[in-house]
Amino acid sequence: MKRFVTLIVLLATFQLAFAQTNSSLAYGTDTTLEFTTWNIEHFPKNGETTISYTAQVIEMMDLDMLALQEIEDEGAFNDLLNELPGYEGFWTGYDYSGMAYLYKPDIITVENTYKILTSYDRELPRAPFVAEITVGSEQFIIMNNHYKCCGDGYLDQSDSWDEETRRYGASVLIKNYIDNNFANDQVIFLGDLNDELTDNTSNNVFQPFIDASAEYMFADMSITGLPSSDWSYPTWPSHLDHIMVTNEIFEDFVNGTPDIACLKPDDEIAGGWSVYEDNISDHRPVALRIKMPQNVTSISNNGTSNKLNIYPNPANKVLNVSIANNQTGQILLFNSIGKLQTTIQVNAHSNNYRIETEKFTPGLYFIKWQNAKGLTITQKVIIKH
Numbered sequence: 001m002k003r004f005v006t007l008i009v010l011l012a013t014f015q016l017a018f019a020q021t022n023s024s025l026a027y028g029t030d031t032t033l034e035f036t037t038w039n040i041e042h043f044p045k046n047g048e049t050t051i052s053y054t055a056q057v058i059e060m061m062d063l064d065m066l067a068l069q070e071i072e073d074e075g076a077f078n079d080l081l082n083e084l085p086g087y088e089g090f091w092t093g094y095d096y097s098g099m100a101y102l103y104k105p106d107i108i109t110v111e112n113t114y115k116i117l118t119s120y121d122r123e124l125p126r127a128p129f130v131a132e133i134t135v136g137s138e139q140f141i142i143m144n145n146h147y148k149c150c151g152d153g154y155l156d157q158s159d160s161w162d163e164e165t166r167r168y169g170a171s172v173l174i175k176n177y178i179d180n181n182f183a184n185d186q187v188i189f190l191g192d193l194n195d196e197l198t199d200n201t202s203n204n205v206f207q208p209f210i211d212a213s214a215e216y217m218f219a220d221m222s223i224t225g226l227p228s229s230d231w232s233y234p235t236w237p238s239h240l241d242h243i244m245v246t247n248e249i250f251e252d253f254v255n256g257t258p259d260i261a262c263l264k265p266d267d268e269i270a271g272g273w274s275v276y277e278d279n280i281s282d283h284r285p286v287a288l289r290i291k292m293p294q295n296v297t298s299i300s301n302n303g304t305s306n307k308l309n310i311y312p313n314p315a316n317k318v319l320n321v322s323i324a325n326n327q328t329g330q331i332l333l334f335n336s337i338g339k340l341q342t343t344i345q346v347n348a349h350s351n352n353y354r355i356e357t358e359k360f361t362p363g364l365y366f367i368k369w370q371n372a373k374g375l376t377i378t379q380k381v382i383i384k385h
Contacts, residue, residue: 033292
């Protein structure tokens with residue numbers, strides 16, 4: 001009984017602290033597009049408490065897209081989504097842990113998700129998780145990754161299993177992949193990269209990118225010059241969580257320089273760092289703001305949200321989809337990791353369609369409606385049997 005009462009008091013105190021002092025966490029704005037990396041250690045490390053706390057932090061930060069690492073439980077990730085009505089998301093698993101994306105569908109359309117470089121287990125024990133997205137009239141390639149941890153600080157390339165050598169090899173592989181596949185695209189590579197940007201040249205695992213400064217930039221380099229109490233991993237202390245961008249994004253910087261911050265939810269919690277670390281993570285989120293692309297119209301504000309109606313939700317054997325105004329286009333059903341399950345072509349002669357859901361594995365899915373004019377609406381649906 002004592003433990004149960006303590007948990008209730010802690011939760012109430014946490015919520016009260018956030019309700020009173022949340023200004024430093026409100027980083028999202030209407031005029032910028034935000035991308036964030038956040039390692040949420042062993043999510044959910046404290047069960048439902050972690051899910052509730054994390055949802056509160058995400059709502060207060062108000063960011064457009066978050067790349068998450070150490071999301072170990074897909075079911076818990078779906079529970080987190082259910083507490084965030086303004087977000088959609090995708091999850092993918094690995095032998096150790098998982099990675100995920102959260103994003104605002106009224107701003108961002110996720111066109112595709114997939115893993116790359118999956119055959120390089122030594123350099124990349126967790127293959128990069130890529131999301132191809134559209135924002136207004138612009139396309140971006142987002143690459144979420146979690147480099148191998150640990151080491152002694154020295155890059156020993158004579159030892160292929162040296163931790164620093166493995167991270168260096170990961171940087172070489174990813175740079176080559178971007179050069180060969182996304183040479184002219186707007187690429188954002190971010191994640192828990194488990195090493196310092198400021199190591200000397202002979203020991204710097206990011207040197208392949210640093211040497212190509214005309215094409216690549218670590219947007220969070222300025223954070224390394226701040227006091228260690230402002231870094232993303234303050235208990236070591238070190239700054240390990242990074243956001244790198246290609247030169248196609250340089251011109252999108254607000255006021256010509258990276259608008260970057262290591263956000264500090266622990267400053268807003270009654271109990272400070274110890275409560276944050278015990279209940280959420282040992283890492284802080286790092287967020288980048290760039291200029292909002294042109295022609296971005298929020299679905300939630302433009303009167304189109306009522307054009308897609310799905311029921312029942314949760315669905316068992318059948319999911320009904322209703323499209324308003326006799327439009328043409330297509331209905332797509334994706335699973336929780338972004339794999340297309342089925343496509344229905346929509347014609348102007350019918351407004352109502354059915355998806356037989358009995359054959360699908362129970363879990364979280366996403367219905368995407370795209371009309372002939374390019375309007376896209378995405379909604380969550382749960383399939384239960």
